[in-house]
Amino acid sequence: MNRRWFLGAAALSFATGAAWWGRDWLPLRGLRNLCLAPALPDRLAEHPLVRDVLLGLDPAKLWDCHVHLLGTGDSDPAKVWVNPALDSVWHPSQFLQKRLYSNAACVDDSVGGDASFLERLASLTAPHSGMHLMLLAFDYNHGLDGRRRPELSTFFVANEYTRSVAARRANWEWICSVHPYRDDALEALEWAAANGARAVKWLPPAMGMDPASPRCDRFYQTLQRLKLPLLTHAGHELAAEGGGHQDYGDPRRLRRPLEHGVRVIVAHCASLGESADSGEGGGVSRGLRNFQAFLAMMREPAHEKLLFGDLSAVTQINRAPEALQTLLLAEDLHHRLLNGSDYPLTGIVPLFSLYQLQRLGLLEARTAQVIAEIQHHNPLLFDLVLKRNLLWKGHRFPRQVFETADFFLSNDHHG
Template structure:
């Protein structure tokens, strides 16, 4: 009986491994085999760059992850590897690893970077990226909350990766404002030329409107630093108990102090309390557009295109982004890699069914995905069009605003 159970378990784990490969990275070729793509596909890709000022094209939202095997200091919550007690987290962890090209946990840090830099190298036009660190979840008293931290990517590791790959990456620090050493950490990286800070409030336990954060904002303002903050519901990492912290309206204090803020994904998912109107539930994206359209924030509020074509976010947020082209000077490209490598959440069939692309374009995009998911994501965003008007995202929506590019 014991042998039968062991055999059953082995078969289960084998089938799961095959499934992870299908959901997280079902690739046919290596990025270096770009020339194997049919001529019409390569011509389609080249056309995607037409009209964009390539000097302003940046991937402003890219994650660096790993397992900490290289002495990087990266930490992953043990729950992510516990299939018996935390199956959903275990499955998500394995999909992420497979999508990122990691097949040897003892070499995870190195394999992730090697795969990513290869994806970046083998594209018709090189796109430098802003590499994001990721801090722990902290309690209000300034202590780390490991239970609600899903992973941690230290600033020191991102600095090392940037130093080793200066052409590929620009550093984005991640500093939780509740940390007891938050101001010291912020000043340390500011002194080293870092001008961008990443938050994911839902996952990190940050209330951007809490008065405790004001000294942090003041120091950011002193060094002309930009806050890149997720807004809207969060599903890629744990955030269920803290979803309301992703309310875009909670970023008003930072904006009112004149800090440059990039609200990631245009808050394109979930419900948020309308704090301006008694807390009634509203679409988070509607609250984002309310902020974005306020004249007093026209110089310091920005957003990116990352995640807008994930199947769970289609289709109204993308339609709104296309329709509001008068604001595209404050929009920029972002991939949110490694998410584009997870084909389960980027469904070209959905794009066809909802009128954003044609069947022929779907076939071309699938070909691109089979060799380079990072390139696929860029070309897909250049391809999608308004289901009714046929309008596309403007060239300007892919260019990083000069105000931020100079930092």
């Protein structure tokens, strides 16, 4: 056998095998959001998948609990700030990240990034529809000394700005973000609660707070008194690099706020990565999947009324294989799952593999084709139609998963 032919055949075989192994990751639908008009063309608007997406649901109770309020910081860095590293080619992953997010949100820098983000977001939902978006503020990374650390922060969105934006539309709510190590943390919490915040947003691996630290106890006591839920990321973090404390994403660190009676919403159901776990005898460590740790905690009787999960990002290509089938079958947990989109990430086209969902048996091919088209028009509608049509062994996500308003309105501190 000719040696050159053999090496060529081997290389082709390897490439074919790699393509098959990574087939879900092939960008079959392209890399860019085409940013088409949010108003769907008639053939899509009148399709049963779209026409019937709200069938059996109360639109006024559809509160998307995970919508990022982003921008470029061009209007006022005190309101929105983005780390300069995201505009530096010397930080290629962050440079690419910003462009993916900007394209996902259809940001037009020529008219101002902050204004363009809001204009596009406003066009995706009609105020009269009753559907609400819950906009997330995002605090800086802070050190143990309580000082903000911009150099370790990916971006910042001020509470005051988020509140003012939410006030512009009847169907926008807001979620504050307060780092517990701040000297003024309790004061900031009080202000946020008095000004309509529905919850508190944390991203521990990026922001640098340890949910299991005793430093957070007074913060948790205040949360419990104010009846503010804690919406906190758990699992491995990829979207915001921050301080690099991946261990802070271990869902078991959330036992501390639960012990203080805080209602905790675990973003993404901790559906990525693993955390160290003590093995039998001698403290040997092994990996424990964060998603499995989350499920185990959800099924502890003491957490029945305190621990919840949000469905943001669970349909993404890197999360779906582990999370979706299990969550669809977990009927005992459905009443404690809250839908969120993770917008604008729902607009990043290659982050979702509809082929993968078909291969996993969760989505029909003809359904996938329609949903794929919707993404380029309206990523929020894309998220809703996709999740409403997931099916595994006869199981779907039920009505209460999407009707999240009751959760945020219960024990309402707004008076």
